[in-house]
Amino acid sequence: MAADLRARLGQTELPNPILTASGCASAGRELAQFMDVSKIGAVVTKSVMQAPRAGRPTPRMAETPSGMLNSIGLQGPGIDAFLQRDLPWLLSRGARPVVSIAGSTVGEFAELAARLSDSAGVTAIEVNISCPNVEHRGQVFACDPAASAAVIEAVREQARADIPVFAKLSPDVTDIVAIARSCVSAGADGLSLINTLLGMVIDTDTMRPKLAGLTGGLSGPAIRPIAVRCIWQVREALPGVPIIGMGGVKTGKDALELILAGASMVSVGTSIFHDPHACTRILRELDDELTSRGIERLDEVVGLAHESRGAVIGGQRGARPLSGAASTRRRQ
Numbered sequence: 001m002a003a004d005l006r007a008r009l010g011q012t013e014l015p016n017p018i019l020t021a022s023g024c025a026s027a028g029r030e031l032a033q034f035m036d037v038s039k040i041g042a043v044v045t046k047s048v049m050q051a052p053r054a055g056r057p058t059p060r061m062a063e064t065p066s067g068m069l070n071s072i073g074l075q076g077p078g079i080d081a082f083l084q085r086d087l088p089w090l091l092s093r094g095a096r097p098v099v100s101i102a103g104s105t106v107g108e109f110a111e112l113a114a115r116l117s118d119s120a121g122v123t124a125i126e127v128n129i130s131c132p133n134v135e136h137r138g139q140v141f142a143c144d145p146a147a148s149a150a151v152i153e154a155v156r157e158q159a160r161a162d163i164p165v166f167a168k169l170s171p172d173v174t175d176i177v178a179i180a181r182s183c184v185s186a187g188a189d190g191l192s193l194i195n196t197l198l199g200m201v202i203d204t205d206t207m208r209p210k211l212a213g214l215t216g217g218l219s220g221p222a223i224r225p226i227a228v229r230c231i232w233q234v235r236e237a238l239p240g241v242p243i244i245g246m247g248g249v250k251t252g253k254d255a256l257e258l259i260l261a262g263a264s265m266v267s268v269g270t271s272i273f274h275d276p277h278a279c280t281r282i283l284r285e286l287d288d289e290l291t292s293r294g295i296e297r298l299d300e301v302v303g304l305a306h307e308s309r310g311a312v313i314g315g316q317r318g319a320r321p322l323s324g325a326a327s328t329r330r331r332q
Contacts, residue, residue, distance in 0.1 A: 003297065005283070007264055018265075019266065020268060020272065023047065026086075027089065030276075035277060047100040056075075059210060097123055109155050125155065130169075142173070142195070143170060156186065168191075169192065176194075189242070191234060194226065224247055239262075246258075246268075246269060249271065252281075260304050
């Protein structure tokens with residue numbers, strides 16, 4: 001029997017916890033030839049900005065061991081084109097759109113939230129605060145608790161009450177829990193963990209940086225242990241706050257690891273580049289991982305690793321199988 005994989009994103013019930021990660025599937029059109037976008041939990045769009053943006057010069061992608069560096073620069077057509085073309089297409093396909101937004105000022109974030117609130121069909125807003133704040137010497141919003149809070153407060157004020165707001169956090173900070181607390185205090189309904197890590201690659205043949213923009217965001221399996229650590233820390237500190245986990249998810253077992261750490265939903269990103277069926281494959285694999293362990297419901301294992309530091313799932317020493325009476329007790 002298949003496990004019950006339903007998850008909740010605000011007031012919306014998702015059929016399962018698997019989402020795309022922002023920036024890896026645009027607005028879903030490219031994936032539609034490989035999968036039914038309505039069959040996954042939600043489609044998280046590429047970050048939308050107020051005006052069209054060309055992005056950074058090429059080359060702007062480079063492979064790394066177990067990962068990838070990107071320096072795209074938030075290329076996109078802007079909010080007008082998104083509302084006229086992409087959002088209607090997603091809704092016509094039965095997808096649940098989670099719209100990622102990015103800005104250079106607090107006011108830009110607020111304006112984007114207001115525009116989305118005037119449109120029907122937005123499931124949630126994911127606030128990409130890993131952007132330079134042009135009003136404060138280009139410091140990244142996500143690296144400062146006060147700046148992060150200012151953005152989230154402005155977005156929460158402009159967004160309709162029925163649209164949950166998730167803050168997407170950067171791991172390139174000393175204390176990610178402090179940033180998480182500031183975002184939740186400012187009104188975030190949930191958190192997305194983690195964004196890419198800043199990295200750099202030098203071509204030893206040309207003896208020059210491989211990326212035209214010098215640095216880029218590192219993603220892929222190489223960063224998964226960092227994602228697990230960040231999710232764990234935030235879940236431990238803020239156990240009641242929903243988390244969308246992401247970072248190097250390649251298999252259903254990877255997704256389960258993030259869920260055990262505290263994520264109630266999981267976004268799949270870099271894996272899509274080499275396997276456009278990754279989301280639906282990982283969904284099947286996650287179902288297999290749960291059913292093979294006798295787990296009936298996804299919500300039984302969200303954050304489970306926190307409950308018994310020495311316990312493991314399955315028939316191993318110290319295990320506490322979650323079936324029968326045990327799973328019934330957890331649901332009560």
